[in-house]
Amino acid sequence: xxxxxxxxxxxxxxxxxxxxxxxxxxxxxxxxxxxxxxxxxxxxxxxxxxxxxxxxxxxxxxxxxxxxxxxxxxxxxxxxxxxxxxxxxxxxxxxxxxxxxxxxxxxxxxxxxxxxxxxxxxxxxxxxxxxxxxxxxxxxxxxxxxxxxxxxxxxxxxxxxxxxxxxxxxxxxxxxxxxxxxxxxxxxxxxxxxxxxxxxxxxxxxxxxxxxxxxxxxxxxxxxxxxxxxxxxxxxxxxxxxxxxxxxxxxxxxxxxxxxxxxxxxxxxxxxxxxxxxxxxxxxxxxxxxxxxxxxxxxxxxxxxxxxxxxxxxxxxxxxxxxxxxxxxxxxxx
Amino acid sequence: xxxxxxxxxxxxxxxxxxxxxxxxxxxxxxxxxxxxxxxxxxxxxxxxxxxxxxxxxxxxxxxxxxxxxxxxxxxxxxxxxxxxxxxxxxxxxxxxxxxxxxxxxxxxxxxxxxxxxxxxxxxxxxxxxxxxxxxxxxxxxxxxxxxxxxxxxxxxxxxxxxxxxxxxxxxxxxxxxxxxxxxxxxxxxxxxxxxxxxxxxxxxxxxxxxxxxxxxxxxxxxxxxxxxxxxxxxxxxxxxxxxxxxxxxxxxxxxxxxxxxxxxxxxxxxxxxxxxxxxxxxxxxxxxxxxxxxxxxxxxxxxxxxxxxxxxxxxxxxxxxxx
Numbered sequence: 176x177x178x179x180x181x182x183x184x185x186x187x188x189x190x191x192x193x194x195x196x197x198x199x200x201x202x203x204x205x206x207x208x209x210x211x212x213x214x215x216x217x218x219x220x221x222x223x224x225x226x227x228x229x230x231x232x233x234x235x236x237x238x239x240x241x242x243x244x245x246x247x248x249x250x251x252x253x254x255x256x257x258x259x260x261x262x263x264x265x266x267x268x269x270x271x272x273x274x275x276x277x278x279x280x281x282x283x284x285x286x287x288x289x290x291x292x293x294x295x296x297x298x299x300x301x302x303x304x305x306x307x308x309x310x311x312x313x314x315x316x317x318x319x320x321x322x323x324x325x326x327x328x329x330x331x332x333x334x335x336x337x338x339x340x341x342x343x344x345x346x347x348x349x350x351x352x353x354x355x356x357x358x359x360x361x362x363x364x365x366x367x368x369x370x371x372x373x374x375x376x377x378x379x380x381x382x383x384x385x386x387x388x389x390x391x392x393x394x395x396x397x398x399x400x401x402x403x404x405x406x407x408x409x410x411x412x413x414x415x416x417x418x419x420x421x422x423x424x425x426x427x428x429x430x431x432x433x434x435x436x437x438x439x440x441x442x443x444x445x446x447x448x449x450x451x452x453x454x455x456x457x458x459x460x461x462x463x464x465x466x467x468x469x470x471x472x473x474x475x476x477x478x479x480x481x482x483x484x485x486x487x488x489x490x491x492x493x494x495x496x497x498x499x500x501x502x503x504x505x506x507x508x509x
Numbered sequence: 510x511x512x513x514x515x516x517x518x519x520x521x522x523x524x525x526x527x528x529x530x531x532x533x534x535x536x537x538x539x540x541x542x543x544x545x546x547x548x549x550x551x552x553x554x555x556x557x558x559x560x561x562x563x564x565x566x567x568x569x570x571x572x573x574x575x576x577x578x579x580x581x582x583x584x585x586x587x588x589x590x591x592x593x594x595x596x597x598x599x600x601x602x603x604x605x606x607x608x609x610x611x612x613x614x615x616x617x618x619x620x621x622x623x624x625x626x627x628x629x630x631x632x633x634x635x636x637x638x639x640x641x642x643x644x645x646x647x648x649x650x651x652x653x654x655x656x657x658x659x660x661x662x663x664x665x666x667x668x669x670x671x672x673x674x675x676x677x678x679x680x681x682x683x684x685x686x687x688x689x690x691x692x693x694x695x696x697x698x699x700x701x702x703x704x705x706x707x708x709x710x711x712x713x714x715x716x717x718x719x720x721x722x723x724x725x726x727x728x729x730x731x732x733x734x735x736x737x738x739x740x741x742x743x744x745x746x747x748x749x750x751x752x753x754x755x756x757x758x759x760x761x762x763x764x765x766x767x768x769x770x771x772x773x774x775x776x777x778x779x780x781x782x783x784x785x786x787x788x789x790x791x792x793x794x795x796x797x798x799x800x801x802x803x804x805x806x807x808x809x810x811x812x813x814x815x816x817x818x819x820x821x822x823x824x825x826x827x828x829x830x831x832x
Contacts, residue, residue, distance in 0.1 A: 229734060253740075261737030268735075273728035274749050277828055287746075288736045323827040339736070 177203040177226070177264075177347060178488040182239035184221050186232060186356045193222045193451045196405035198479075199239075203347060206373055208380045210394030210411070212387060212426065214448050218403035219383045225249075225348045227266050244346070257277060262292040265340035269352040271332035275324040281308075282320030285339045292343045307338035310375065311368060330361035337368065341376055348372070350382045353388060363483050366393050387426055391415060402449055402459035409483035419494060421464045424501060458487070466497050518817075521812045528808040533575050536797055537665045547579045579625060580664035582805065598802045604788065606806075609783035610682050612705065612775065613767045616699055619706035620713060621760065628708065628717025634743055635722060643714065650711025659704045659778035666700055682780035710762060713756060727751075754825050758818050765814020769807030 184196040196218040203209050213219045222496055224230050225237050226248065241248040248259065260266075268274050275284060285307060295303075301320065308316035311334040317481035324332055333353060342346055350369065354362035370382055370393050384390060389412065390397050398408040399422060407420040418424055425444035432438065446463035455462055457472040464471070470488040477486040489497065525688040553561075567575075586599040631640045634789045651737060666676040678696060685693035724730065725748055773785025783802060791799035823829050 257737045266735040274732045423699040
């Protein structure tokens with residue numbers, strides 16, 4: 176349904192071009208939930224923003240191809256993109272506190288989106304808003320529809336935002352860290368809601384997050400990004416049971432363990448993400464990677480078998496050795 | 510809600526009483542000069558001075574004097590000027606009020622519409638030549654003193670180019686009442702309107718543009734764009750609506766101050782006998798009763814304008830309303 180090929184996004188700055196997204200290709204199929212994981216600066220948000228054409232910066236240079244239902248989106252004039260935005264592809268953002276216009280009621284804002292894309296009466300739009308608020312689990316939707324954003328709690332606001340995004344039945348919902356600004360119990364509710372959406376509305380979801388726990392909860396497929404490139408990609412099962420890239424190992428290791436003896440120190444990936452202005456030659460993760468060897472001076476391509484790809488030069492044997500070493504290391508440390 | 514209104518009225522009254530006491534003390538209780546001679550004006554005879562003293566009770570304690578003055582100003586309304594003998598001050602103030610009101614209201618309509626249009630266009634075409642030109646013009650408008658601009662307008666319309674068809678219609682300086690001569694009323698006020706509005710148009714245009722650009726960076730604008738709304742709709746319905754709060758606040762205060770007499774320079778330049786001109790003349794002549802009356806009138810309007818702005822603010826911004 177959505178095919179992104181060789182997407183490159185860079186920004187012209189006074190210090191030179193900054194490659195935020197470096198040759199990224201991925202697919203999203205109907206009704207699937209794709210998790211996109213990475214640190215800040217990994218390019219995960221920018222790549223999805225460019226799908227919607229929401230990058231407003233005049234210094235941005237976007238190349239590649241974004242095909243949605245057979246139609247090339249990159250290069251489409253704003254006039255036409257507007258028909259796609261909100262109607263076919265919807266996006267929700269991180270902070271529900273500031274995502275809604277403070278001076279209009281949530282019912283008005285949902286109705287506005289409905290009315291923009293559908294020729295219906297105001298009353299019908301309002302009805303639809305109430306239906307949507309009910310579907311996302313907001314209590315007393317008939318009165319909630321006339322409330323202002325500041326009158327709702329964070330979790331309720333995010334639900335309202337999700338309701339608004341789904342108002343025109345989009346085939347794809349892009350959720351950019353929807354639960355990061357919420358507390359954990361609310362996070363669980365929102366994730367449950369997102370799964371339910373796939374069932375009830377039939378939309379595919381791209382869930383951007385830096386939290387592996389979130390991904391483990393809801394995603395069908397996962398792609399891990401680092402410094403603007405995809406470093407590993409596969410089904411959730413493959414990724415969690417049999418991760419191949421050292422960065423993914425690092426991410427999984429850094430999750431505090433729920434069982435076993437309490438570690439003295441939490442594990443983290445040593446070093447810092449590279450500045451996008453001064454990317455290392457070859458594999459961007461190289462300098463931080465414990466298993467770096469001389470081949471890593473070249474850029475590894477994303478390759479693999481049976482749907483599980485990785486961008487790493489470690490041979491399967493070397494990987495297996497590193498893996499067992501890692502497991503041993505875990506046991507030894509605890 | 511009712512309690513809040515009463516509380517607010519109480520505050521307003523307190524402010525106005527405070528101002529009246531302050532003005533009274535400045536003019537009547539400053540040690541050194543004889544208030545009677547100041548009231549009677551220059552070149553007053555000793556008999557007049559004596560009469561004034563008795564009248565105002567300068568032999569009585571201060572608070573009695575204050576009470577008497579307030580009584581004459583507000584209750585009996587027979588406070589008379591001592592420079593123009595027998596001229597009742599309070600009716601005089603109300604006689605000239607319509608002039609100022611006409612001037613300020615007309616200018617206000619011009620500058621609000623102009624300012625909003627300038628702000629919107631500049632923000633919509635941000636960074637372009639049009640935007641920069643508009644901001645430059647706005648800056649020039651703000652920088653030109655109204656008395657200078659007014660005199661220049663007079664120079665052009667009344668003398669230099671008066672005979673050319675462009676300005677032949679401009680009547681001589683002065684004011685014609687709306688009820689007597691609507692056409693004349695309009696014509697006499699057109700140039701003053703434009704002069705007074707120029708300053709505020711520039712100011713409002715610049716302020717609105719800044720507010721709109723800032724609002725454009727907000728997250729909810731990004732959401733609006735993701736919803737598929739047109740840029741015009743986003744600008745007018747989302748960005749403008751939130752920026753309106755600042756503009757309305759500014760407007761309320763400016764309008765209140767101008768109606769109260771802050772348009773005095775414009776009135777003097779164009780020969781309009783409004784509150785501002787009255788205040789100006791009374792200050793030059795040191796006509797204390799008139800000064801007192803105009804100051805109270807002005808302070809009343811500023812206080813009312815502040816209260817009105819607070820009410821409108823609550824209406825515009827739902828975040829401020831309590832349940």
